[in-house]
Amino acid sequence: MISITKARQLALAFEEAEELPHFEKASFRVRKKIFATLDEKKNQLVIKLSQVDQSVFHDWNSEIIFPVPGGWGRQGWTIIDLKKVPVSVFKDALSLSYCQTAPAQLAAKYLK
Template identity: 30%
Template structure:
């Protein structure tokens, strides 16, 4: 998996935009669901706690929970060299869905 491939997959999801986010590239649909490191060697994905546990358990050499509150919120780091395009597409779609659901939940409370 390369950063170019990740970018193409992330932008294929409906409503996704790309923008700078500190030293990373952020992919968002109302809310950021993935960021790509400047060196394009890793990405951070917003997963549900169950999704985080699943991917870390499935491929612990590639996926790891971020420390602190970020990890508690589902943010998970993935080494791009450790995953293929199919697995990354699946994980990115879960992250996109999580961001889409959280946006819908917030708008219902407003």
Template identity: 35%
Template sequence: MISDDLITMALGMPGARESAHFGKRDFRVGEKVFMTLPEPGRAVLKFTRDQQSLALETDPGLCAPVPGGWGQKGWTSLYFDDADGERVRALIGTAWRNVAPKKLAAASLH
């Protein structure tokens, strides 16, 4: 999988737009970031701590906590080079739902 695939997935989420965060590409709903692309082959997703724990358990090697305080808050690295596209899409969707307004998130389920 390449970065362009992730970008297409992220921008395909309702209300998503591209911006920049600390000089790196990011993807948001409104002003809330759900994914960043800090370096080639790695995305960072906004998860809850429970979601992060589940991702680490079900996708070892694919997901890892971001080092430091951000990782303790649930921010999770996604190493996508060899990842399954559908799994990556599901993980991006989880991050998106964490920041999307409730009405928008509910409407996207239908």
């Protein structure tokens, strides 16, 4: 389980990450590009993944990590249930989202 506070802390730990409002949610951005949104009411974080990464996480556990319904999901936007996700899996998924969104020189610092 990841608390709202911990999710926010981990998202803001990336270099140049900032939190800004996005409609009724908080968004986490790097150089003005969103890599995650936080829905506190639903205890969910939505991240941007490649289709391959989205498929891998979804196959791992489709009740915890799954595509956003419709076109956004087909573009890689992926929901994470914060009440159920293990910390290590959350960190891996969030890092992939940041690295996919950030410029290469920033992403390189977090790639394993």
